[in-house]
Amino acid sequence: DAGVIQSPRHEVTEMGQEVTLRCKPISGHDYLFWYRQTMMRGLELLIYFNNNVPIDDSGMPEDRFSAKMPNASFSTLKIQPSEPRDSAVYFCASSFAWTEQYFGPGTRLTVT
Amino acid sequence: GENVEQHPSTLSVQEGDSAVIKCTYSDSASNYFPWYKQELGKRPQLIIDIRSNVGEKKDQRIAVTLNKTAKHFSLHITETQPEDSAVYFCAASGSGTASKLTFGTGTRLQVTL
Numbered sequence: 001d002a003g004v005i006q007s008p009r010h011e012v013t014e015m016g017q018e019v020t021l022r023c024k025p026i027s028g029h030d031y032l033f034w035y036r037q038t039m040m041r042g043l044e045l046l047i048y049f050n051n052n053v054p055i056d057d058s059g060m061p062e063d064r065f066s067a068k069m070p071n072a073s074f075s076t077l078k079i080q081p082s083e084p085r086d087s088a089v090y091f092c093a094s095s096f097a098w099t100e101q102y103f104g105p106g107t108r109l110t111v112t
Numbered sequence: 113g114e115n116v117e118q119h120p121s122t123l124s125v126q127e128g129d130s131a132v133i134k135c136t137y138s139d140s141a142s143n144y145f146p147w148y149k150q151e152l153g154k155r156p157q158l159i160i161d162i163r164s165n166v167g168e169k170k171d172q173r174i175a176v177t178l179n180k181t182a183k184h185f186s187l188h189i190t191e192t193q194p195e196d197s198a199v200y201f202c203a204a205s206g207s208g209t210a211s212k213l214t215f216g217t218g219t220r221l222q223v224t225l
Contacts (some may be wrong), residue, residue: 033212033213042215042216042217042218043156043201043215043218045212045213045214045215048212056212091155091156099144099146099161099205100146100158100161101146101158101213102158103148103155103156103157104155105154105155106155
């Protein structure tokens with residue numbers, strides 16, 4: 001298996017633009033997680049899905065953030081409009097039966 | 113919700129020495145405690161985990177201990193090597209769909225020659 005796949009790996013955008021991050025979980029995994037990592041706040045869980053259904057989005061910072069999982073092999077995290085404080089590394093992770101999360105390589109987002 | 117505290121934030125040891133990282137958690141219902149290693153610019157990777165029905169688990173030079181009464185767990189690395197240098201994160205979670213992993217703030221381990 002190729003592991004969790006994320007795209008793009010790097011994204012540089014201007015403030016106010018829409019940003020879409022993509023994730024393909026490991027085949028067969030039924031949980032998908034979106035995390036954000038910054039020096040100041042560490043590793044934060046934004047939202048997670050079980051069988052494509054959002055279970056807990058309490059970590060989503062603002063209405064500017066939204067996430068979808070239209071099927072078992074694809075998820076998106078969208079930021080609209082983006083702001084400089086959204087600059088971070090965004091990780092997607094997946095797991096089977098909740099535990100042992102496997103992380104993707106991350107997307108480094110820079111908003112100027 | 114769950115709160116996980118991790119200490120120390122940085123740790124420097126000489127090659128061959130042991131390193132110990134400690135974490136405490138707040139939710140007594142938590143029953144799964146993984147440890148992740150993150151090298152610079154890379155993704156976090158699971159190195160070892162322990163569940164609440166086990167007090168200690170070992171995998172070669174790495175061991176984790178759990179004290180449910182005191183609500184703390186620790187990572188022990190023996191015979192440290194330069195490639196052990198990384199940031200280590202502890203985490204805690206309960207079971208079932210209502211739970212999620214809460215991560216500690218990380219420990220930057222530096223193994224010097």
